[in-house]
Amino acid sequence: DGGITQSPKYLFRKEGQNVTLSCEQNLNHDAMYWYRQDPGQGLRLIYYSQIVNDFQKGDIAEGYSVSREKKESFPLTVTSAQKNPTAFYLCASSIPSGYGYTFGSGTRLTVV
Amino acid sequence: RKEVEQDPGPFNVPEGATVAFNCTYSNSASQSFFWYRQDCRKEPKLLMSVYSSGNEDGRFTAQLNRASQYISLLIRDSKLSDSATYLCVVTHNAGNNRKLIWGLGTSLAVNP
Numbered sequence: 087d088g089g090i091t092q093s094p095k096y097l098f099r100k101e102g103q104n105v106t107l108s109c110e111q112n113l114n115h116d117a118m119y120w121y122r123q124d125p126g127q128g129l130r131l132i133y134y135s136q137i138v139n140d141f142q143k144g145d146i147a148e149g150y151s152v153s154r155e156k157k158e159s160f161p162l163t164v165t166s167a168q169k170n171p172t173a174f175y176l177c178a179s180s181i182p183s184g185y186g187y188t189f190g191s192g193t194r195l196t197v198v
Numbered sequence: 199r200k201e202v203e204q205d206p207g208p209f210n211v212p213e214g215a216t217v218a219f220n221c222t223y224s225n226s227a228s229q230s231f232f233w234y235r236q237d238c239r240k241e242p243k244l245l246m247s248v249y250s251s252g253n254e255d256g257r258f259t260a261q262l263n264r265a266s267q268y269i270s271l272l273i274r275d276s277k278l279s280d281s282a283t284y285l286c287v288v289t290h291n292a293g294n295n296r297k298l299i300w301g302l303g304t305s306l307a308v309n310p
Contacts, residue, residue, distance in 0.1 A: 128285075128302040129242075136295060176241055182296065185230070187287075189241035 088113045092177050092190035099164070099171065099197050107162045107193045109177035116182055118160035122146065123174040123192075135160055136182065164195065172197050199224060201299045202288050208305040215276045219304045221286030222268045229296075231262055233271050234285040236303065242285055245271075276308045 090111040099105045111118065120132040131144030135154040149168025154160055160179075164171045174194050180187040204221045211217050223231075231248035246253065248260040248269050259272040269288075273280055286301035 126302070129300040131298075134295075142295070174239075185247075187232075187244065187298070189243070192241050194239075 090177060090179055090188055090190035092175075092193050094193060095191065097193055097195045099195060101197055102166045104163055104165050105195065107164065107175055107177075107195070109160045109162065109190055110158055111160075111177075111179045111188075111190075112158060113179055113186070113188060114157075115179035115186065115188075116157070117180045118154070119178045119180075120144075120150070120152065120160070120162045121176045121178065123176060129176070132162065171195055200301075201225060202286055202301040204284075204286050204301040204304045206302060206304060208307055210307045210309060211276055212309055213276055213278060215308075216272065216274045217276060217306065218273075219271045219284055219286075219306075220268055221270070221288075221301055221304075222266075223286075223288045223299070224267070225288070225290050225299075226264075226267060228267075228288045228290045228299075230289040231260075231269050232287040232289075233258075233260055233269075234287055236283045236285055238282075245284070273306075276306075278308050278310065281306055281308045 093108045117136050119134040121129045130146050132150050133152040135141035138157050141154050151163045176192045177190040202223050233245040234242040235245045236242040246255050248262045252261045257274045261270045283303040283305050285303045288299045
């Protein structure tokens, strides 16, 4: 069955370390997205990519980086510049119109 | 004012009750509308799209009022399994891209 796979499910990071969250989809979707969800703040867009080798900053891109070398993959790196990285990170993909928006099961990142 | 606003709740209702949620949006050029369901510590999942003529899926009915810029979700004969947070989503064009705007969600607890 088609879907989006995020890994790992839980991730612990020491302060000052970079970590990379994986997101893979086999839905043949062109567009992919990364969101962050904090309690009481809803979903906030970090980065998105409408096509391979192209991506755009979302509303809260500072301290994050992405790449889109393959249609199926859109990894997110949380750098040491991100001051409050502890959050629930969600990857999603869709067809360009926004329909068919599907989420992965998320990664919970905790800074220790 | 937020672009998409929802009453955060929580709504506490007994099993079998009918409950309705509203969502207002500020951008009159908004094009597509959706309701998503998010269970605790899980990813959001599409519940239903919302069409101008209104649409029904089993116990769920969605309505769109473009003149007043709000959408609604009606749940009839509530089940315990309906307990979740319901997210309103609105899309509009931003340059060459389609942008999704997420509400913060309305929390529903259905009690035995």
